[in-house]
Amino acid sequence: YECLTCVDSVGKIITIANQKGGVGKTTTAVNLAACIAASERETLLVDADPHANATSGIGIQTPAEGRSTYELLVGDQSAAAIVQRSQMPYLSILPSHINLVGAEVELVAMDQRETRLRLALEPIRDRYDFILIDCPPSLGLLTLNALNAADSVLIPVQCEYYALEGLGQLLNTINMVKKRMNAKLDIEGVLMTMFDGRLRLSNQIVEEVRKYFGEKVFRSVIARNVRLSEAPSFGKPIILY
Ligand code: ADP
Ligand code: MG
Numbered sequence: 001y002e003c004l005t006c007v008d009s010v011g012k013i014i015t016i017a018n019q020k021g022g023v024g025k026t027t028t029a030v031n032l033a034a035c036i037a038a039s040e041r042e043t044l045l046v047d048a049d050p051h052a053n054a055t056s057g058i059g060i061q062t063p064a065e066g067r068s069t070y071e072l073l074v075g076d077q078s079a080a081a082i083v084q085r086s087q088m089p090y091l092s093i094l095p096s097h098i099n100l101v102g103a104e105v106e107l108v109a110m111d112q113r114e115t116r117l118r119l120a121l122e123p124i125r126d127r128y129d130f131i132l133i134d135c136p137p138s139l140g141l142l143t144l145n146a147l148n149a150a151d152s153v154l155i156p157v158q159c160e161y162y163a164l165e166g167l168g169q170l171l172n173t174i175n176m177v178k179k180r181m182n183a184k185l186d187i188e189g190v191l192m193t194m195f196d197g198r199l200r201l202s203n204q205i206v207e208e209v210r211k212y213f214g215e216k217v218f219r220s221v222i223a224r225n226v227r228l229s230e231a232p233s234f235g236k237p238i239i240l241y
Pocket of ligand 2: 049053135
């Protein structure tokens with residue numbers, strides 16, 4: 001299909017993952033969620049990163065005590081109890097909190113430690129057209145939970161030296177998840193971020209990634225843009241900023 005919102009979707013879950021930090025996961029999660037919501041599709045943004053940048057990026061400073069993705073994964077809060085409306089119609093969020101750092105360790109000893117997010121989202125899934133999950137920069141249990149819960153994974157890749165570094169490991173993890181727990185997991189696509197058309201390097205990297213991923217690379221490329229890096233400090237997605 002030509003674009004995500006050209007198709008009818010019920011509770012399609014897209015995880016945004018890349019274990020490298022600073023490649024544009026959160027920027028993609030926040031702004032894609034806001035744009036899908038702007039097209040009047042009920043959208044849920046799930047912040048699965050203890051840094052909580054997606055949470056603050058859409059304007060929620062600290063979630064109410066005991067109501068974050070930490071309690072969702074490790075405690076006994078339901079998704080319905082912690083979900084919050086954002087400043088945009090059609091856009092809700094399951095906010096994160098720094099205490100989610102502990103989940104990576106606490107989950108190890110828990111039952112269904114790799115499927116807790118999927119189970120938690122199941123009861124509210126059909127309230128939304130799209131659910132986007134923002135991941136931390138690691139391939140630990142939080143990212144595994146997000147991959148297990150997903151229909152597809154969207155991989156942001158920064159137009160930088162070593163763009164392909166670590167992607168082999170990510171693909172191995174995706175294949176392992178497909179084999180063991182979530183056979184339907186699909187690669188939604190690879191999104192080139194922070195593209196600078198004036199740099200030959202940027203163009204070379206896009207070519208290199210296209211050689212490796214072929215048709216899976218989105219035709220749309222995200223340019224480097226100062227406004228995109230300023231918007232989070234105002235708690236606004238780019239279309240409001
Ligand atoms: P990740 O979630 O993968 O760690 P972020 O989305 O937080 O990455 O992006 C890393 C940094 O780069 C942030 O400061 C963000 O504001 C900035 N950034 C991301 N995308 C762009 C872009 N297209 N243009 C300019 N700055 C960007
Ligand atoms: Mg991030």
